[in-house]
Amino acid sequence: MSEQAERRMSIERPFPGGDDNGLTMEVVSALFPIFEQASAGAIAVDDQARITWINGSYCELLGVKDPATVIGKHVTEVIPPSRMPEVVRNGQPILLDIMEYRNQQLVVMRLPVFDTEERVIGAVAFVLYDDVQPLTPLVSKFRRLQQDLAAARRALARRHARYELSDFVGASPQALEAKRRARLAAARNTPVLLLGETGTGKEVLAQAIHAASDRSEQPFIAVNVAAVPESLLEAEFFGVAQGAYTGANLARDGKFQLADGGTLFLDEVGDMPLPLQAKLLRVLQEGEVEPLGSNRVRQVDVRVMAATSRDLDHMVASGEFRSDLYYRLNVLQIRLPPLRERLVDLGVLCEAILEDISRRGERRTEITEAAISLLAGHHWPGNVRELRNLLEQALTLSEQGELLDADHLRALLPSETAPRRLLGGATLPVRPLQDVVQDAEREAIRAALTHANGNKARAARLLGIARSVLYEKLEKLS
Numbered sequence: 001m002s003e004q005a006e007r008r009m010s011i012e013r014p015f016p017g018g019d020d021n022g023l024t025m026e027v028v029s030a031l032f033p034i035f036e037q038a039s040a041g042a043i044a045v046d047d048q049a050r051i052t053w054i055n056g057s058y059c060e061l062l063g064v065k066d067p068a069t070v071i072g073k074h075v076t077e078v079i080p081p082s083r084m085p086e087v088v089r090n091g092q093p094i095l096l097d098i099m100e101y102r103n104q105q106l107v108v109m110r111l112p113v114f115d116t117e118e119r120v121i122g123a124v125a126f127v128l129y130d131d132v133q134p135l136t137p138l139v140s141k142f143r144r145l146q147q148d149l150a151a152a153r154r155a156l157a158r159r160h161a162r163y164e165l166s167d168f169v170g171a172s173p174q175a176l177e178a179k180r181r182a183r184l185a186a187a188r189n190t191p192v193l194l195l196g197e198t199g200t201g202k203e204v205l206a207q208a209i210h211a212a213s214d215r216s217e218q219p220f221i222a223v224n225v226a227a228v229p230e231s232l233l234e235a236e237f238f239g240v241a242q243g244a245y246t247g248a249n250l251a252r253d254g255k256f257q258l259a260d261g262g263t264l265f266l267d268e269v270g271d272m273p274l275p276l277q278a279k280l281l282r283v284l285q286e287g288e289v290e291p292l293g294s295n296r297v298r299q300v301d302v303r304v305m306a307a308t309s310r311d312l313d314h315m316v317a318s319g320e321f322r323s324d325l326y327y328r329l330n331v332l333q334i335r336l337p338p339l340r341e342r343l344v345d346l347g348v349l350c351e352a353i354l355e356d357i358s359r360r361g362e363r364r365t366e367i368t369e370a371a372i373s374l375l376a377g378h379h380w381p382g383n384v385r386e387l388r389n390l391l392e393q394a395l396t397l398s399e400q401g402e403l404l405d406a407d408h409l410r411a412l413l414p415s416e417t418a419p420r421r422l423l424g425g426a427t428l429p430v431r432p433l434q435d436v437v438q439d440a441e442r443e444a445i446r447a448a449l450t451h452a453n454g455n456k457a458r459a460a461r462l463l464g465i466a467r468s469v470l471y472e473k474l475e476k477l478s
């Protein structure tokens, strides 16, 4: 044994009961003086957590005048927040801890000590710092990392689906059929095509299918084709390689790369320009994408769901939409009924929406039968989204009330909206069929024009009639 080691071994031992030949005791004994000198205090306890030894600097820190007065006492009698009893009980070290003692924050390390039979015979603790100040850079770095982690988790959560199948509200035969097909879609990995007017719940259902599928733990990425300028669409979908265009820009992943392993939801797919349709078709066929400005392809595993409010059959017939892409996307088709065709769902929809609004902090409000009957007389060009907006507006305008009545809603609906009973036609006034049909046509055309911002070509498309027929009808009805 070297002279130095011998010197260390000869230092008075904090564990007189330990086995001198045991390796652990040797190691502890050899390290002890180093730790003791470097630390701001040191203490040792036996297997009952009774103090067997304490050094001068720890006594000073604790305000203990004579070490002899604390020897043999249970450590928590002298240092109440001490976790030494825990260390001797379970034999696990606590390598770093902050202990609050009389307004001081002590950074401490606690180690169990074993005999040759691996039995815990006590523990030692060192006060590494008697002030957390030196750890400030470390703590603030840790905080920053924690904040980054929370932000990354939030961003990731946004990439996951928010809706489940139970969020698609409706018990009408049309809604039930849509849900049945959605369940079918969740069990398969095929593309899904969701058709329906704006606000009918196409994205709600797409998210719900993803959430119920094998890919639920993977990202759900939505992109609204109509909302992205045409010149940026390709980069948005397939990404950009570093140095493309200017030579200075950084590489950026496209939606396909972001959705890898998960689902890509293409909203308003009918608005996709023809050249991009060709590229999309290639990706779907080959499962590989090529970022802009790159000559390298990357394999992606993406399930595509597409949605549109446009008449894709008609667009295929007129050459505006590629038929081969249409067949690729249209493997499992789900039609979402417009709200006006499932008015029996109005009650449950209102209830679910009001419930959701109240969960977000607004007051709890019920809706009356009369209010629902009034809502049933509206055409709902914006469907469930419009219903939600209207209920939110009504709640904002109505004061304190816990009951939403027809009076609260009347001002928010077009003036000609008349109440309509949902079950049984007996309450509808009997009028010549021709008048009823004419009124219905007038209302449908008005709603379509409002929805299309007065654009007659678009309104005709929404109504599923030729533009010339719309002009004819406008003339006749005016």
Ligand SMILES: Nc1ncnc2c1ncn2[C@@H]1O[C@H](COP(=O)(O)OP(=O)(O)OP(=O)(O)O)[C@@H](O)[C@H]1O
Binding pocket: 167, 168, 169, 170, 196, 197, 198, 199, 200, 201, 202, 203, 204, 205, 267, 307, 308, 309, 352, 384, 385, 388
């Ligand atoms: N069946 C439904 N049950 C509950 N809420 C619904 C339902 N359908 C739609 N919504 C609500 O309506 C809003 C619009 O739904 P969503 O975005 O899915 O419609 P969309 O058909 O994708 O519309 P767009 O074609 O304009 O994108 C959402 O806020 C959603 O909460």
